[in-house]
Amino acid sequence: MARPRNQAERRAQLIDATARTVVELGATATKLRDVARAAGVTPASVLYYYADIQELFAAVFERSAATYFVSREEAIAAADGPVSRLRACIRSGVPWPGEGEESTRLLFELFPVALRNEGAADRQRTFAHQQAELYRQVLELGRDSGDFTLAGDAWALGRSFVALEDGYAMDLLVGDATAQDIEDRLLDHARVVTGNPAFGRGD
Structure with a gap:
């Protein structure tokens, strides 16, 4: 994954990666490491932007619903x-x-x-x-x-x-x-x- 220019772009990239992973694996099977792998970053990098996987799921839901x-x-x-x-x-x-x-x-x-x-x-x-x-x-x-x-x-x-x-x-x-x-x-x-x-x- 190319380095984003700002935090908003990074968050959008993580949301994209999470959405793809959830569709592929299902929400119950998706772990933080799966999202990190799909986004091309470390799990620690994901946690810099989202407190946990549930918060990230909530962000994905909000964007998808909108x-x-x-x-x-x-x-x-x-x-x-x-x-x-x-x-x-x-x-x-x-x-x-x-x-x-x-x-x-x-x-x-x-x-x-x-x-x-x-x-x-x-x-x-x-x-x-x-x-x-x-x-x-x-x-x-x-x-x-x-x-x-x-x-x-x-x-x-x-x-x-x-x-x-x-x-x-x-x-x-x-x-x-x-x-x-x-x-x-x-x-x-x-x-x-x-x-x-x-x-x-x-x-």
């Missing part, structure tokens, strides 16, 4: 109208093969960190609320335009979408569903909670 959320925001903003925006919101939360599945796997590997690290727990709460808020905004947009007849409170419905995404993503990661299965199930849910038949599978 990147994931921004990509969803952009996908929704690019869509036009409530139906298209809700479809974009759903599709952007599906772990499609490639980068989408890899980023989802990384986040799931790191979720247990929130049980041990208060900073990570706070970031996880924020992450879940941010995604539910995206759904809330789209659902209320459709309600106000007359496109949706909501089956309940927009915030609660949004949070239920996020919970379904998490559950279905686990199905995919253990080989019990495909990305297309997940999108179809979420579209079925959208049809029920919005009262709009436009949310057909593959439409």
Whole structure:
């Protein structure tokens, strides 16, 4: 690894190395020495920037969650109208093969960190609320335009979408569903909670 110009760059390099290692080995098997090896530095060098592996995992989770959320925001903003925006919101939360599945796997590997690290727990709460808020905004947009007849409170419905995404993503990661299965199930849910038949599978 080339010598970084500043601490921010070194931290970013360590986060990159940790993310690659977690995806390869899994969070429970990743040790400080594995991260150091992937980054091309000594374990002592890693500890200069992070107190322990849990703090480093929390930093990886924070960056991954932020990147994931921004990509969803952009996908929704690019869509036009409530139906298209809700479809974009759903599709952007599906772990499609490639980068989408890899980023989802990384986040799931790191979720247990929130049980041990208060900073990570706070970031996880924020992450879940941010995604539910995206759904809330789209659902209320459709309600106000007359496109949706909501089956309940927009915030609660949004949070239920996020919970379904998490559950279905686990199905995919253990080989019990495909990305297309997940999108179809979420579209079925959208049809029920919005009262709009436009949310057909593959439409």
